[in-house]
Amino acid sequence: MEGSGTVYLPQNKKPMVCVEYPGIVQNVDKMLQTLGGEKSVSRIYADPTRRLELYFRPNDPYCHPLCANRFPTTTMILRVKKRVRRKKANEMQISEPNQEGSISMEIIGVVGTVYKFQGMSDFQYLAFTRSSDGTITSLYDKVLLKKPEKEEFFHQDIVYHIPPPIFSRLDSAIDYHYRPNVNHREGFQSPQVSSENLIGLSRARRPHNAIFVNFEDNEVPRKPHQAAVKNWEKLCTNAIDIHAEEEMKRLFNIRPVWSRSAIKANISLHPDKLKMLLPYVAYYMLTGPWRSLWVRFDYDPRKHPEAKIYQVLDFRIRCGMKYGYAANDMPVKAKRSTYNYSLPITIKKPAPQMVSIQELTQGLGTSTISSSKKAPSNKYKLKESVYIFQDGTLPPYRQMFYQLCDLQVESLQAVIHKNDGKESQCTERDGWCLPKTSDQLRDAMSLMIKQIIRSKRPALFSGPSTSTENKEQLTYESGEEEDDEEEEEEFHPSEGSENEMETELLDYV
Numbered sequence: 001m002e003g004s005g006t007v008y009l010p011q012n013k014k015p016m017v018c019v020e021y022p023g024i025v026q027n028v029d030k031m032l033q034t035l036g037g038e039k040s041v042s043r044i045y046a047d048p049t050r051r052l053e054l055y056f057r058p059n060d061p062y063c064h065p066l067c068a069n070r071f072p073t074t075t076m077i078l079r080v081k082k083r084v085r086r087k088k089a090n091e092m093q094i095s096e097p098n099q100e101g102s103i104s105m106e107i108i109g110v111v112g113t114v115y116k117f118q119g120m121s122d123f124q125y126l127a128f129t130r131s132s133d134g135t136i137t138s139l140y141d142k143v144l145l146k147k148p149e150k151e152e153f154f155h156q157d158i159v160y161h162i163p164p165p166i167f168s169r170l171d172s173a174i175d176y177h178y179r180p181n182v183n184h185r186e187g188f189q190s191p192q193v194s195s196e197n198l199i200g201l202s203r204a205r206r207p208h209n210a211i212f213v214n215f216e217d218n219e220v221p222r223k224p225h226q227a228a229v230k231n232w233e234k235l236c237t238n239a240i241d242i243h244a245e246e247e248m249k250r251l252f253n254i255r256p257v258w259s260r261s262a263i264k265a266n267i268s269l270h271p272d273k274l275k276m277l278l279p280y281v282a283y284y285m286l287t288g289p290w291r292s293l294w295v296r297f298d299y300d301p302r303k304h305p306e307a308k309i310y311q312v313l314d315f316r317i318r319c320g321m322k323y324g325y326a327a328n329d330m331p332v333k334a335k336r337s338t339y340n341y342s343l344p345i346t347i348k349k350p351a352p353q354m355v356s357i358q359e360l361t362q363g364l365g366t367s368t369i370s371s372s373k374k375a376p377s378n379k380y381k382l383k384e385s386v387y388i389f390q391d392g393t394l395p396p397y398r399q400m401f402y403q404l405c406d407l408q409v410e411s412l413q414a415v416i417h418k419n420d421g422k423e424s425q426c427t428e429r430d431g432w433c434l435p436k437t438s439d440q441l442r443d444a445m446s447l448m449i450k451q452i453i454r455s456k457r458p459a460l461f462s463g464p465s466t467s468t469e470n471k472e473q474l475t476y477e478s479g480e481e482e483d484d485e486e487e488e489e490e491f492h493p494s495e496g497s498e499n500e501m502e503t504e505l506l507d508y509v
Contacts, residue, residue, distance in 0.1 A: 016077060016109040017045055019052065019068070022117045033058050045113065052115045061144065062163055064122035067171055068115040077108040119171030129159045210279040213295075215288030215302070215428050222298040228279040235276050244269045248281050256296040257310035258282070259403060262387040263294070268380045289431030292401060301431075305423035308432035309405040309416065315389075317398045318446050332398050391448055404433075407441065409448070415440050 019041075025031045034055050035041050044050045053065035083101035127139040142158050209228035211221045236242060247267050251258060260278070269277065278284075282294040289311040290301050301307035317332060385396050388406045404416050415437060423432045430437055 013109050015112045018111045018114040020116050062125045066121045068117045071114050073114045075111045079106040079108055123167045125163045127161055211283040212286050213283055214286050220300045221283050224280050232276050232280040252296040256299040258294050265382040265384050268378050288428050302426045305432045311404050311431045313402045315400050332394055394452055
C-alpha cells in the first residue's frame with residue numbers, strides 16, 4: 001500500500017550474497033576472475049570458517065590475496081526506475097520546473113551474507129631483476145614451467161629468486177601499547193643476553209629449581225634443591241597430591257630413569273603439578289645417551305652397565321620414494337610444522353578453556369563421582385603407545401624418543417643385549433651398547449613400520465619392486481645404508497613439541 005512501511009517479500013526470490021568489492025568494476029568477468037571464479041566463491045561460501053580471497057593479479061602465482069570477512073546481514077537489493085519525459089529538440093526551454101516522473105521499485109533478492117574487505121593488502125613479491133643500467137627484466141618465463149622442458153632448461157644460469165614461504169600473519173592494524181620496564185622482586189638477576197638475541201625476556205621465568213646434568217659432569221646430585229622441596233611442600237595440599245608423590249617415588253625405585261612421557265602414562269597428575277614434583281625426586285640429563293630423561297637422585301647411569309636399557313633412542317619414521325611411500329601417505333601424525341600458522345585466510349577458532357584454580361588447589365576431583373562417569377584419576381594419563389614400541393602397531397607420531405627397555409620386540413632386545421657382561425666403557429654416543437647399535441635398531445624398526453604400512457595401504461606398494469625389496473631386506477639386516485651420505489650420524493631432540501618425548505628446558509630454566 002502506498003505510504004505504508006510494510007514490505008512484502010516475494011516467495012520466489014532466492015537468497016543472495018553480497019561482496020563489497022574494493023574497486024571500480026568495469027568488467028564483471030575480470031572481477032570474478034580476481035575472486036577465483038564463481039566456483040571458488042561458492043566453495044568459500046559453503047565453509048563459514050573461510051575468508052574470501054581477492055587476487056589483484058590472478059595469473060601471478062606470487063600474488064598475495066586480500067581477504068574479506070564474512071558478516072550476516074538482512075538487506076535487500078532493489079531495482080529503482082524513474083520515468084522522466086525527454087524533451088524534444090525543437091521544444092523551447094521554459095522557466096517552469098519539470099514535474100517529477102513516477103518511480104517504480106522491484107525487489108531483486110534478499111542478501112543474508114556480506115563479505116567486507118576490512119584488512120590491508122599483504123606484501124607483494126614480484127619476480128624480476130634489475131640490471132646496472134636500470135632495465136627491468138621479468139623472470140616469470142624462467143622460473144615458471146608452462147610445458148615440459150628438456151634438461152638444458154634446468155641448467156641455465158638464472159638470478160636467485162627465493163620468495164619467502166609466508167609473509168604477514170595479520171592483515172589488520174593493531175595498537176601496540178608500550179609498557180614501562182617490569183619491576184622484578186629483590187634479588188632478581190637479568191638473564192644474560194647473547195649477541196644473537198639482543199631482546200631480553202620481558203619477565204623472569206617461574207623457577208622450578210630443576211637440576212641439570214651434562215654427560216661430562218663428574219658427579220650427580222644426591223638430593224634436590226631446597227627451593228624445590230619448599231615449592232612442592234607448599235603445593236602438596238591434599239591426599240591426592242600425597243598419593244602422587246608416593247607413586248612417583250615408587251616408580252623411581254622400580255626404575256631409576258624415566259622419560260616424562262612414560263611418567264605421564266603411569267601417573268595421572270596435572271601438568272603444572274608434575275613440573276613441581278619431578279625436580280623434587282629426580283634430576284634432568286641434558287646430553288649423552290640418557291639425554292632428556294629424568295634420573296633418580298644419587299644414581300649415576302654412567303657407572304652402572306645395567307643402565308644401558310634405560311638409554312634413549314631418537315627414532316624418526318622414514319618416508320620418501322626410497323621407502324615406497326611419501327610423507328602424505330603416512331597414517332601417522334606429523335610434527336609441528338613451521339607452516340602451521342594462523343593465516344589471514346582462516347578464522348581463528350576459540351581458544352581452549354583455562355584450568356580452574358580449584359582444580360589446581362583441590363586436586364583431580366572428589367570421591368563422590370558416580371561410577372558411570374570416567375574416573376578423574378585418569379584424566380591426565382597418556383596411553384602406553386607414547387613411550388612403548390610394539391611390533392604390529394604404529395607409533396603415534398613420526399618422531400619418537402624411546403627408552404631401550406620400552407622396545408618390546410625380541411629381535412630388538414637381542415641387539416641391545418648383544419654385549420651383556422662385556423661392557424667396558426660408557427661413551428656419549430652409544431652409552432654402554434656396542435657402536436652403531438642405535439642405527440641397527442632404527443633400521444629394524446623402520447622395516448617393521450614399512451610392513452605395517454604395507455598391510456594397511458597395499459596400494460602404495462603395488463608396483464614391481466621385488467629386487468629392490470630383497471636388496472632393502474639385506475640392507476636392513478646388515479644394519480648399513482646404501483649410501484653413506486644418507487646415514488644419520490647425530491640425532492638431536494627437536495624444539496618443544498607435544499608429539500615426542502621432548503626436552504623440558506623451557507619449563508625448568
